[in-house]
Amino acid sequence: MKRLLPATAHPRHDWLAEARASLDLSSQLLLGQVSLMLMPVMDLLTLAPLGAPALAAAGLLNSITALFLLFCFGVMQAMAPLAGAALGSPSGRALARQILGHGLTLSTAMGLLGALAMQAFLRALPALGQDPAVTQLASAYGPALSLALLPAAWLCAWRVGYPLLGQARPLARILLACALLHGLANVLLVHGWPPREGLGIQGLGWSYLLSYGLAAALLAWHDRKAAVPSTPMPTPTPTPTPTPPDDATAARRWILRLLSIGLPIGAVMAIEYTLFAGSTLLMGRHGSLALAAHAVCLQWVTLSFIIPLAMSNTVLTRLSLAIGKEDPDEIHRVVVVACTIAAAFHAVMGACCLLMPAPMAQWMLPAASPDRAAMLDLAVPMLQLAGLLQTFNGLSVVLAAVLRACRDTRAPLLQVFAGYWLAGLGSAWLLAQTQGPLGIWQGMCLGFGLTFVVLLRRVRRRLLHLTDLLPQPESAHAQSR
Known part of the structure; x- marks a missing residue:
């Protein structure tokens, strides 16, 4: 069973080159x-x-x-x-x-x-x-x-x-x-x-x-x-056939292959989007002031989400290329560098939300609003939780991209559904009964935190067992363990 080499086995310039390449690609994306x-x-x-x-x-x-x-x-x-x-x-x-x-x-x-x-x-x-x-x-x-x-x-x-x-x-x-x-x-x-x-x-x-x-x-x-x-496209079958299929048959097989891997990914993204929509519907039951404060916090989450989204696209691209090269050392570097950059960004963003939530909320609220003070009272504690939520959310997005590059998409779909909807939205509804509007954010933090832990464990297992990642697509199966 092949394992990744420890970080100390790689020359320092390889790590710096990977960091520069990741940041350059992330900036373009x-x-x-x-x-x-x-x-x-x-x-x-x-x-x-x-x-x-x-x-x-x-x-x-x-x-x-x-x-x-x-x-x-x-x-x-x-x-x-x-x-x-x-x-x-x-x-x-x-x-x-x-x-x-x-x-x-x-x-x-x-x-x-x-x-x-x-x-x-x-x-x-x-x-x-x-x-x-x-x-x-x-x-x-x-x-x-x-x-x-x-x-x-x-x-x-x-x-x-x-x-x-x-x-x-x-x-x-x-x-x-x-x-x-x-x-x-x-x-x-x-x-x-x-x-x-x-x-x-x-x-x-x-x-x-x-x-x-x-x-x-x-x-x-x-x-x-x-x-x-162009060169003839091989058919993505695990064993060769006596006579090669025509182009239409090969194209159908590749499209089915794309669907088998891609549909769970699309479903994960839709589940995440509808989680925020569901939390907004729950918040609307607590009045217009709570809903307005919730919208302010979600705006900061949306703005900061641009960075981990770009990082997830970067790690998806670079890790897919590293797996294609069948280079365990490069696979390790790509994942560690991407997660380090994402963690550094979220540490800064989380600190801002924790230490200066009032100024951040004020920047999003109209100065002439007659209910500005009441909305600030609600938005400040929500925004502190938003920093924690966005940290879990952003790191989960990067980890999910690692699994996608490994063609592991079906099992994470069920895990994300359980974390986001069952644990996240379910606990948000329950906590809102006792904690009010703040309970909705507490529940979402619980859901995102649970999802982060589950995805982190799955990524660790994938990276410790690389034999399933290295075969070429025409001889590999798109399936999750």
Whole structure:
């Protein structure tokens, strides 16, 4: 049984080189992630003059879109371990590009299904008890937004595949251009320009279609320009067949392979997203002041989550490549460096939440609000717990990325569900009965802490037993122990 070498067996320059490479890749991925997160912020600024119903309609549909894109991005992460292992072979780059091509095919199907699901949601919206004004505006915004889900799904595939191919920098630049175009298109399409009148909230949907579509077109052009001559794709079967299957059969098998690894990842991301949505619903039962304070704390959690999300994408990429090289020493370095950087960031963020919660809450609360003092009283203890919650959450995200690179996704899905929903949301509901609004945050901390411990133990076991990680994807089974 192969074990990782201790840290002292590696030259110091190898560790420093790994730290520099991880930070460089994380900075590029961070730029792309921030660019995408700026787009809904631009929506708020653009729609504010149209009134509260427009803001509510955009927020409702944007939350549905965010859930879909998180799920799609999670499924696409299955490409990382497969392409990383393929890159360890002599013709690895061509094989990795073919895996990316299968990911794009799968994302096309997911984008079309997402568009159909958005249309079904719009038709069902009047029966969900929403304000008629919000329903009417959502019906105007939704059709173009549903069309934008197809190029958005393609972007999810490229966001996973391009860093593996060493193309993280052009990816970040294109995503930044996408965000800047979205801001400009928002103003022109929503409010218009002399002498043309704007389209109102309907223009926001066309802005998403334009910006996502242009980004997808640029990435397709760049990918075609950088492509290398392709080689036949091997079929991912554990034993050779007497006659090789045709291309369509091989493609179906690879897509099924992506689904078998990726669907649990997408489900984990959706579970995490819906946990925060569930906590918000619980908090709403304690009044508007508690809900406003909760929103302030969640905003800080969301902002700080950008860093561990970039780190998780980094460790997924670099660890997949290290496993493809079948290098235990590099596997060890990648995981230790990523976890060290993530722990250092969360130590700083946790200290800020613990030592200066009042100033952090004040920065998010309007100075002219008549209930500012009451909201501060509620937000300060919540924010102190938010620092602990975000530490558990961020480190869990990095550990989950380690398991994804190891093609271990099914068992962690059940563990995350038990930690986030059964322990986290369940204890939040129970503690809210006795501790009030603060009990909801205490319960979420319990759920995230339990999940962190379970994932840490599983990662440790995976790294101590490397024999299951090193076979090439065409001879390995995508299964969890």
